[in-house]
Amino acid sequence: MTISSQSHSITMHETQRCLVVPIQEELSQTAAVIIQQQILERVHARPLIGVVIDLAGVQIIDSALWTTFINTSRMIKVMGVPSVLTGLNPGAVASIIDLQLDCDEIETAMQLEDALTMLTRGCPNPSELAPAPEATPAEADPTTNTAIDASNDAQ
Amino acid sequence: MTLDAIKLQIEETSDVAYAALDAKNFAKGLGFSIADQYTIATAVSELAQNIVKYADFGHVTLTTIEKGSNVGIEVVAKDSGPGIEDLPNAMEDKFSTGGTMGVGLPGTRRLMDDFHIATVLGEGTQIVVKKWL
Incomplete structure (x- = not known):
């Protein structure tokens, strides 16, 4: 298993005018901030109706990483675009709850398809x-x- | 495969992620369930993150511990940073001087079975946590 850190570039793609950001490996917080920047630039440059951040490849989520994703979601929202987190595994979810991290304001879905349905519904x-x-x-x-x-x- | 102990140097955020993965593998080697492996990894991640955030540099040591027939993991996070000025507050949820969520220490305590912290202003902080199989 590898860990993304500096000089990391993530492959994002668009479907149904939604930006899909698959995160396929463990992330350092530094890498998460770089990805945050890349997402914000894409949201700014392209007319999108939603962003899906797929965390299926991330197994260990601590408070710093979670906060970075929550803040990314908030920033995208301020830019007028809703977002959905998908692919959280049971271990990550247990940690998020045990750490009492903020998860009330975030939209989540199990599958990418569900997230796209949520985002394209009001298109x-x-x-x-x-x-x-x-x-x-x-x-x-x-x-x-x-x-x-x-x-x-x-x- | 079990290891007796490994010592990890913590200096930057990528070290935090590596320490978490090492802890997960260490816990796996001891026979912890997958859920516990992630719990332990998350606790190590929180402790290592604190080192990067407040002390710049420190170590995390993972050790196999035994008590009777019980086996467990002990994690020692040690730094020579500024120490924690207001320990009772630092152990409360939503208290943070680092501009973050302030869940690190109390959250780590909830994740593990045993939690001990010693801090001296100007000398550093040592946190010892344990989880039993």
């Missing part, structure tokens, strides 16, 4: 989204099925 221009075979046609055409009612209710 004003769903037809402009990249192909999303499940959700997009249903939202674009209100007559198709009952799934839209459920998603509308959830708003």
Whole structure:
């Protein structure tokens, strides 16, 4: 297992106008701050409707690392873009709770797909989204099925 | 595989992450459950983070301990930093002089079975925590 530290560049990609940031290895806080900077620059440069930070590869989360991610999420929010954390493993979650870290204001989901559903739900221009075979046609055409009612209710 | 003891130098934030991983592997070698491995790793991460934040430099030592048939891990975090001025407050949640969340010490105490701290102003701080299998 490796640890990211300085001079780290993370591979981010976009889907359905959401920025997806997969974190695939243990992070030092320094690396987390560098990633924070990269995310903020992307959010500033591109019209995005949401950011997903996928922590599936991070097994050890201490208070400093968690605070960095919470602050990243806050900063993105201030820029007008919602974000969702995904992929937290049971060990990390137990530590977050034992350490009594702040997790009330953060949106989380287990899977990337769930996060994208959360973020694209209220999207004003769903037809402009990249192909999303499940959700997009249903939202674009209100007559198709009952799934839209459920998603509308959830708003 | 079990090790008797390892001593890790803590100087920068990448050392913190490495110490946490070393602690996880050490705990795994002793037979701790996966959940406990992460708990121990997180505690070590908190202690090492404190060294970087307040003292710049220090050591974390991981040791196998035994009491009767019980086996456990002892973590000693030692620095020669400024010491903690207000220890009772530092042990309370949400108290921090480091501009962070102030959960490090009380959080670490909750994560482990045994927690002992000794600090002398101007000389440094030593924190000893234990967790039993």
